[in-house]
Amino acid sequence: MALLSTTAIVLGGIRLGEADRLITFFTHHKGILKGVAKGARRMKSRFGASLEPFTHCTLIVFEKPGDKLARINQCDIIRPFQPLREDWNSIERASRMVDLVSQMAPEGEPNTDIFHLLLQGLEYLEEKKDPALSIMLFINRLIMYSGYQPHWESCQNCRQIFKSGNRQTLYFSASAGGALCAHCGSSAVTLIPMSHGTRAFLSASQKMDYAKAHRLRPSLDIQKQCEAIFKNTLAYITGKSEQRFTRKTVSAFQTPSG
Numbered sequence: 001m002a003l004l005s006t007t008a009i010v011l012g013g014i015r016l017g018e019a020d021r022l023i024t025f026f027t028h029h030k031g032i033l034k035g036v037a038k039g040a041r042r043m044k045s046r047f048g049a050s051l052e053p054f055t056h057c058t059l060i061v062f063e064k065p066g067d068k069l070a071r072i073n074q075c076d077i078i079r080p081f082q083p084l085r086e087d088w089n090s091i092e093r094a095s096r097m098v099d100l101v102s103q104m105a106p107e108g109e110p111n112t113d114i115f116h117l118l119l120q121g122l123e124y125l126e127e128k129k130d131p132a133l134s135i136m137l138f139i140n141r142l143i144m145y146s147g148y149q150p151h152w153e154s155c156q157n158c159r160q161i162f163k164s165g166n167r168q169t170l171y172f173s174a175s176a177g178g179a180l181c182a183h184c185g186s187s188a189v190t191l192i193p194m195s196h197g198t199r200a201f202l203s204a205s206q207k208m209d210y211a212k213a214h215r216l217r218p219s220l221d222i223q224k225q226c227e228a229i230f231k232n233t234l235a236y237i238t239g240k241s242e243q244r245f246t247r248k249t250v251s252a253f254q255t256p257s258g
């Protein structure tokens, strides 16, 4: 048996048998890791609140070669992110972040960029400055850190470079690799219309760090176009549409018996 000690973020969990829970973590050292917490559903569990979703913790697990599930030995809270579990809006937003990481990150492979992004994303949600913007910036970076880099500066078909003064509608296609000009986009189907403002916002926010990008102020139109572009890109990368959070899923975490 190998002992692994790592920092981690709790992505979620389900009941297992009478008294145990199966917890999914995003760990600093190994990416997604699933582990069994023995006795976690008992009232006086030694794990306390450390396995609640969104919790940033230090984790010690035993791993047996050949076993898919680790055994959770110890979990200590670094930051509980308790305010994110106190109202439905916060639960929904934070759940969207952890669900996307669950879908995008492969099991057992570390990705420290995604780990730090998720931590920072939850911190910004907890501060409640501009949650809608925090989520948009989070998804835009997550796409990049997952290894998919859309191209924003030129048409992915005819290669013309976009000029900032150009007011023509552009298009986006994840399968084409990014932006398309009005001419190339108009001849294809299932493309997403995109203004130059949206293109500039997505391009700039991927170049700035997460904190600095919070200074950007995208209009409502830009935000709507970004949502459509994200939906298209996430479906292209994962091969399925984004599975949106359901209240039932998270309510399962809210009770000691969950």
Ligand SMILES: [Zn+2]
Residues within 6 Å of the ligand: 155, 156, 157, 158, 159, 160, 180, 181, 182, 183, 184, 185
């Ligand atoms: Zn073109």
